[in-house]
Amino acid sequence: MEVMESKTQETTMPEVEVNNQPGGTITKIQPSTQPQEEWLKYGEQISSFLATLPEYLGTFYNKYKQPLIFAAVFVAAVIAVKVVLAVLDALNDIPLVAPSFELIGIGYSIWFVYRYLLKASTRKELTSEIQGLRSQVVGQNTSEA
The missing domain is CATH 1.10.287 (Helix Hairpins)
Structure with missing residues (x-):
């Protein structure tokens, strides 16, 4: 019976030199101010959007008042029918x-x-x-x- 040898390929990683001597220096990277500016820009965009949102929703509601009311009544009717059917189903189990x-x-x-x-x-x-x-x-x- 033959035993097959598995071939393995060795991979090498580049060696990293670590300074283990006492009194070694560690380089600190200073945080960039650019991400803070980007966050401020995004914050301003969100703030302006939220400031105009009530006006936008008001005009949207006034423009589509009838379809929105119909959709709300339809959804409420569907929910009411489902609740009534669930109650009747529960009563039928008694x-x-x-x-x-x-x-x-x-x-x-x-x-x-x-x-x-x-x-x-x-x-x-x-x-x-x-x-x-x-x-x-x-x-x-x-x-x-």
């Missing part, structure tokens, strides 16, 4: 609550059919209520359209 919700839903459906859908007069009443609600939401009478 024993006997889910069947109780189902019974309440079935009972309300039966009442709604009995109250509004069995007779022609109550169907007309329901239609007029829906039309009134639609005109309040849309702002015009949609039966004329």
